[in-house]
Amino acid sequence: xxxxxxxxSLKMLLCILTATACLVGLRATAQTETVLYSFNRxxxxxxxxxPDAQIIFDSSGNIYGTTSFGGNGxxxxxxxxxxxxxxxxxxxxxxxxxxxxxxxNFGHAQDGHNPAAGLVFDNAGNLYGTANGGKDYCGIVFxxxxxxxxxxxxxxxxxxxxxxxxxxxxxxxSLIFDSAGNLYGATAEGGLYGT
Amino acid sequence: xxxxxxxxxxxxxxxxxxSFGSSFDNGWFPxxPLTLDSAGNLYGAASSGGDYDSNVCxxxxxxxxxxxxxxxxxxxxxLYRFSTSGTDCVQPNGGLxxxxxxxxxxxxxxxxxxxxxxxxxxxxxxxxxTDISGGEYSASGLIRDASGNLYGTTSSGGNHNNGIVFxxxxxxxxxxTQRTLxxxxxxxxxxPSAGLTFDSSGNLYGTTYGGGAxxxxxxxxITP
Numbered sequence: 001x002x003x004x005x006x007x008x009s010l011k012m013l014l015c016i017l018t019a020t021a022c023l024v025g026l027r028a029t030a031q032t033e034t035v036l037y038s039f040n041r042x043x044x045x046x047x048x049x050x051p052d053a054q055i056i057f058d059s060s061g062n063i064y065g066t067t068s069f070g071g072n073g074x075x076x077x078x079x080x081x082x083x084x085x086x087x088x089x090x091x092x093x094x095x096x097x098x099x100x101x102x103x104x105n106f107g108h109a110q111d112g113h114n115p116a117a118g119l120v121f122d123n124a125g126n127l128y129g130t131a132n133g134g135k136d137y138c139g140i141v142f143x144x145x146x147x148x149x150x151x152x153x154x155x156x157x158x159x160x161x162x163x164x165x166x167x168x169x170x171x172x173x174s175l176i177f178d179s180a181g182n183l184y185g186a187t188a189e190g191g192l193y194g195t
Numbered sequence: 196x197x198x199x200x201x202x203x204x205x206x207x208x209x210x211x212x213x214s215f216g217s218s219f220d221n222g223w224f225p226x227x228p229l230t231l232d233s234a235g236n237l238y239g240a241a242s243s244g245g246d247y248d249s250n251v252c253x254x255x256x257x258x259x260x261x262x263x264x265x266x267x268x269x270x271x272x273x274l275y276r277f278s279t280s281g282t283d284c285v286q287p288n289g290g291l292x293x294x295x296x297x298x299x300x301x302x303x304x305x306x307x308x309x310x311x312x313x314x315x316x317x318x319x320x321x322x323x324x325t326d327i328s329g330g331e332y333s334a335s336g337l338i339r340d341a342s343g344n345l346y347g348t349t350s351s352g353g354n355h356n357n358g359i360v361f362x363x364x365x366x367x368x369x370x371x372t373q374r375t376l377x378x379x380x381x382x383x384x385x386x387p388s389a390g391l392t393f394d395s396s397g398n399l400y401g402t403t404y405g406g407g408a409x410x411x412x413x414x415x416x417i418t419p
């Protein structure tokens with residue numbers, strides 16, 4: 001936890017001095033930062049490490065995101081490469097604080113690995129995202145669907161490079177939906193010209 | 196640039212709608228997420244390609260592009276090529292946002308700046324750069340609140356060289372005034388490389404790639 005609030009005693013003193021100073025004092029109030037969750041630096045950290053992407057909220061105030069590394073994907077390739085990454089949820093607790101739930105540990109190869117992009121919800125509450133590793137190291141698009149009992153079903157809905165030779169490769173960015181429910185994204189490499 | 200469309204019987208079909216790289220001038224390596232306008236056109240940044248200078252931007256200074264769907268065919272228009280002047284933003288790799296007037300805003304990895312692209316008559320876009328003071332390497336792109344304030348991160352710079360969270364507020368008479376909301380020091384996170392998110396109460400949330408009590412990065416909240 002890190003509290004960077006402007007000292008309240010000083011703010012009060014400013015308020016006592018003049019009304020103008022009071023306003024200045026209030027405007028000068030610094031922000032308060034709270035670290036909601038700290039990831040462990042271990043390559044096999046159960047909770048993942050090195051989140052590289054924007055987080056999103058659901059309507060209940062839970063946070064969803066990805067970590068590029070860490071996690072318990074289980075493959076030796078993951079352990080060797082710093083972990084394959086995770087999809088995580090942070091759930092606010094009644095008494096304060098947040099707990100982490102890992103929704104998916106990336107498992108290398110066809111399962112995808114090392115996501116650098118954030119997640120997007122569809123209207124039905126499914127989550128979509130990309131990972132840079134996958135079949136032939138080309139990257140994938142995945143879907144996570146909520147199931148009864150708080151579990152999530154993970155599936156790879158597309159593997160890049162599968163439409164050789166012109167398919168995309170390395171989807172660094174997150175996805176967006178259009179109003180018709182189609183998903184759009186860009187890949188940093190691949191395509192007709194490899195770029 | 197690709198599209199995944201849902202099939203009638205379930206499952207998804209991928210189609211490559213546009214391939215970058217037919218010309219270096221039109222941008223290479225679009226790393227950023229895309230932005231959709233109300234007409235269904237897509238906007239994004241390519242971190243390489245465009246104008247080239249071996250010292251300023253050895254892979255090209257990058258471009259901002261628009262992809263327009265005309266009767267099912269997608270064509271690229273380059274809206275702006277970042278210049279080799281040495282004072283421009285270089286190599287943008289974050290997403291873009293629109294303001295209500297139709298300007299496009301983003302951040303650049305090198306040059307540590309915020310760029311504002313304003314559409315002019317005749318399809319030309321003009322650029323205004325705002326320096327992100329103290330920050331270096333912004334990959335975050337921006338988010339915008341209802342008052343028009345812009346928020347983002349830089350992954351280095353700041354008092355501890357572990358990055359900052361910044362706010363850019365529209366100034367009377369034009370331009371922006373910067374407030375640094377947070378200086379990362381390692382213990383409270385380090386090296387944020389992602390954009391920020393608002394909750395419904397106006398608090399800001401983000402991630403840091405490293406730092407924090409356990410050293411593997413953080414999720415943080417900033418309360419006004």
